[in-house]
Amino acid sequence: MPATAALLLGYLLGSIPFGVLLTRLGGAGDLRQIGSGNIGATNVLRTGRKGLAAATLLLDMAKGAAAVLLAEALFPGTAMLGGLGAFLGHCFPVWLKFRGGKGVATLMGVVLALHWPSGLVYAAVWLGMLGLVRISSLAGMTAAVSAPVSAAFFARFELVFLLLGLALITVWNHRANIDRLLSGTEPRVGAKGG
Numbered sequence: 001m002p003a004t005a006a007l008l009l010g011y012l013l014g015s016i017p018f019g020v021l022l023t024r025l026g027g028a029g030d031l032r033q034i035g036s037g038n039i040g041a042t043n044v045l046r047t048g049r050k051g052l053a054a055a056t057l058l059l060d061m062a063k064g065a066a067a068v069l070l071a072e073a074l075f076p077g078t079a080m081l082g083g084l085g086a087f088l089g090h091c092f093p094v095w096l097k098f099r100g101g102k103g104v105a106t107l108m109g110v111v112l113a114l115h116w117p118s119g120l121v122y123a124a125v126w127l128g129m130l131g132l133v134r135i136s137s138l139a140g141m142t143a144a145v146s147a148p149v150s151a152a153f154f155a156r157f158e159l160v161f162l163l164l165g166l167a168l169i170t171v172w173n174h175r176a177n178i179d180r181l182l183s184g185t186e187p188r189v190g191a192k193g194g
Helices: 002-014 018-025 041-045 050-074 079-091 104-114 116-133 136-153 157-173 175-183
Strands: none
Touching: 002 050, 002 079, 018 041, 018 050, 041 050, 050 079, 050 104, 079 104, 079 157, 104 116, 104 136, 104 157, 116 136, 136 157, 136 175, 157 175
């Protein structure tokens, strides 16, 4: 029962579509009809509203971290399930017919809350790749893959399989981006389109 409750709590937190809510409240329209149609911060940036994009990024991270911390506080020993629920809720929110975001920011929040050193590695890889190549999808996928690697490096083996699974889902969610990367048509940060 506590495990189910933690998973459900995480899912409900993760399924809050902050990108959609903030762009609508900010008068930027329906995010799902803009750019790639994705509900994450990168697509919010395509509205030209940098403040809304930054807020979306922070809130998507925060809901992942909050799910982990609340699950552990309310149901000790369920932190990982709370994080799993938040990630799945973000990627597959019931309110949006299970068409959500790609999970990069929410996963960072989850990783930070589960094991902050791995979270710092995630952030460093994400920001480093973003600064180097200016391709959001590539930076996000690389950061996601770094999570299970850094958990193993820090001997947090209990986290490795969970983080590996979430990294694989993140990469799968980027499959259209991967096609564009291979064809050389993936836009750089600040450009219009996919």
